[in-house]
Amino acid sequence: MSDTASSASGAAAYRPRGRGPLRRILGEPLGGLGAGLVALAVLGAIFAGVIAVHDPITIAPIDRFLAPSGDHPFGTDNLGRDLFARVLFGSRIALSVSLGATFLSLLLGVSAGLVAGYGPRWLDNGLLLVFDALKSFPTVMLALFLVTLTGPSLQAVVLVVIIANAPSYARMARTQTMSLRHAEFVLAEQSLGAGAVRIISTHILPNIIGPLLIVASMDIPVVVAIEAGMSFLGLGVRPPTPSWGSILNDGFSYIRESPWPVLAGGLPIIVTTLGFTFLGEALRDAFDPKRSGGEKR
Amino acid sequence: MLTYAVKRLGLALAVVGAVIAVVFVMIYVIPGDPAAVALGPRASPALVAELRQRMGLDRPLPIQIVRFYGSVLSGHLGNDILSNESVLTIILGLMPHTLRLILGAMSWSILLGIPLGCLSAMRPGSIFDRITAVLSVSVIAVPAFVIAIYALLIFSIGLHWFPAIGAGEDPMDELYHLVLPSLAIGLGWVGYIARMLRASILDVQGENHVRTARAFGLSERKIVFDYVLRIAILPTLTVLGIGIGQMLSSAVFAEIVFARPGIGKLVYDAIITRNYPIVTGTVLVTTAFFVLVNLIADLFIAWLDPRVRYSLQR
Numbered sequence: 001m002s003d004t005a006s007s008a009s010g011a012a013a014y015r016p017r018g019r020g021p022l023r024r025i026l027g028e029p030l031g032g033l034g035a036g037l038v039a040l041a042v043l044g045a046i047f048a049g050v051i052a053v054h055d056p057i058t059i060a061p062i063d064r065f066l067a068p069s070g071d072h073p074f075g076t077d078n079l080g081r082d083l084f085a086r087v088l089f090g091s092r093i094a095l096s097v098s099l100g101a102t103f104l105s106l107l108l109g110v111s112a113g114l115v116a117g118y119g120p121r122w123l124d125n126g127l128l129l130v131f132d133a134l135k136s137f138p139t140v141m142l143a144l145f146l147v148t149l150t151g152p153s154l155q156a157v158v159l160v161v162i163i164a165n166a167p168s169y170a171r172m173a174r175t176q177t178m179s180l181r182h183a184e185f186v187l188a189e190q191s192l193g194a195g196a197v198r199i200i201s202t203h204i205l206p207n208i209i210g211p212l213l214i215v216a217s218m219d220i221p222v223v224v225a226i227e228a229g230m231s232f233l234g235l236g237v238r239p240p241t242p243s244w245g246s247i248l249n250d251g252f253s254y255i256r257e258s259p260w261p262v263l264a265g266g267l268p269i270i271v272t273t274l275g276f277t278f279l280g281e282a283l284r285d286a287f288d289p290k291r292s293g294g295e296k297r
Numbered sequence: 298m299l300t301y302a303v304k305r306l307g308l309a310l311a312v313v314g315a316v317i318a319v320v321f322v323m324i325y326v327i328p329g330d331p332a333a334v335a336l337g338p339r340a341s342p343a344l345v346a347e348l349r350q351r352m353g354l355d356r357p358l359p360i361q362i363v364r365f366y367g368s369v370l371s372g373h374l375g376n377d378i379l380s381n382e383s384v385l386t387i388i389l390g391l392m393p394h395t396l397r398l399i400l401g402a403m404s405w406s407i408l409l410g411i412p413l414g415c416l417s418a419m420r421p422g423s424i425f426d427r428i429t430a431v432l433s434v435s436v437i438a439v440p441a442f443v444i445a446i447y448a449l450l451i452f453s454i455g456l457h458w459f460p461a462i463g464a465g466e467d468p469m470d471e472l473y474h475l476v477l478p479s480l481a482i483g484l485g486w487v488g489y490i491a492r493m494l495r496a497s498i499l500d501v502q503g504e505n506h507v508r509t510a511r512a513f514g515l516s517e518r519k520i521v522f523d524y525v526l527r528i529a530i531l532p533t534l535t536v537l538g539i540g541i542g543q544m545l546s547s548a549v550f551a552e553i554v555f556a557r558p559g560i561g562k563l564v565y566d567a568i569i570t571r572n573y574p575i576v577t578g579t580v581l582v583t584t585a586f587f588v589l590v591n592l593i594a595d596l597f598i599a600w601l602d603p604r605v606r607y608s609l610q611r
Binding site for chain 1: 308312318319320324431435437438439440442443446447449450542543546549550553554561565571573576577579583584587588
């Protein structure tokens, strides 16, 4: 798992280390493409109200299953709602859930990992077991199970994302913390009388957070997929709120009558997951000291 | 090897024990009354109270957890609310359908992923390698259920090449019904395996024993298959072991999209009818299955690669 599309394309190109990481990301063809696709999704979410001519939830039964046209760029769904508007407003749900849930997973995962890595052995063993247990649930099964308990909601989606992703961040943070806890600067701080909280928050955390941020950013497409997947199964946002998954769900019921709703629901998911993946890969390559600059394989 | 196996087995059992505890915590401690959820919003308080008593929810927590462990470990996962059949029997009856789907997905990922990975690694930086790399990343990124729906739309409904519904009647027909759903699940893994294998082949090629083999003048083909691939394939096996768990998740979508019988369809329908024991039972069974598969994969790897056996001795 150490080679990537983007590094392969830059076969023998030599890059001086002095170039800024941003230039390096955008300089890679795929990094630039990824950034473009992500920008498309973000701009769509921010300016949804300005770009969309129609309202995403107004029903117009006469106009059902219209093919794409100038007035309805993506066509209309089974209730005659404008799919383009629904896709645009759906990006708000997709982006806010994926960013918010990823942030929460990082926060909880890293905190637990720091405690496990710095705390006593018994606590470490106990937490490791919890991480492994949480990681063992097949994500969709977990989602279906949790939703039977809580009912479908965005909070349920966020909870599923946290349970699915936080254990890996916790494990990473734990391993890194353990490798640092006997480092000289930590011992020096301990001998100066610093408490565990201070050592963890001001000395260990800044040293381990970089790689974790990159891993989390590469997980964003996965989170977008979880949100869309749960909404597709009717476990996420409630109708009539537009989400890409619920557009797919509505369209899937009528897939034999019109292909447009399904195509409109799937397209933004593909664009966003590809965008974040390409961008994440470029980000990782740019910040990985082993591959940024110098010779690449 | 035996020490490793025993330790690894102990770890797996501990994880299963913890999984049961986590499920218990989710059912009984998360705010929200399972009895009320099971009966739906229009149930009378008296009815809810009666079900609470029948489910043992009015007992103290420690007694509940002991009873929960007891019933789960003895294989009693409750009965289907509608048919009153044992949940375990229902799940085990449908498991083969889902397993066949996963097996199909694994076949795709191995049959396409390994050759692609090998060919890319033999000519790193070539056009073929670059195209494979971009395609691999792309199919990994796009969620399996989107691929499944698009495949259904294009190849079943649009072109009528493959059937859209069900699992088929006789073996050949079953295989025919399996093509699209298993490809939809497996496609991402084709990319994943191709990438992993390419990277690990390039790693192994730099090792001393390969240089020695080359110095002896062995043919490139022999070097790749006998000296490189044997080692480079190991991480791929681990990934496949973990992959089964994720394929199980994708299988839920594939079963719903292609209307196939199986565990995913079972739970999905159970949620609509609020068939609570089925959902809990399936989560426990599939998670235990995932832990078991990982255990087998790890033991297999340890058997192939002695270095792994020492990693657990900490």
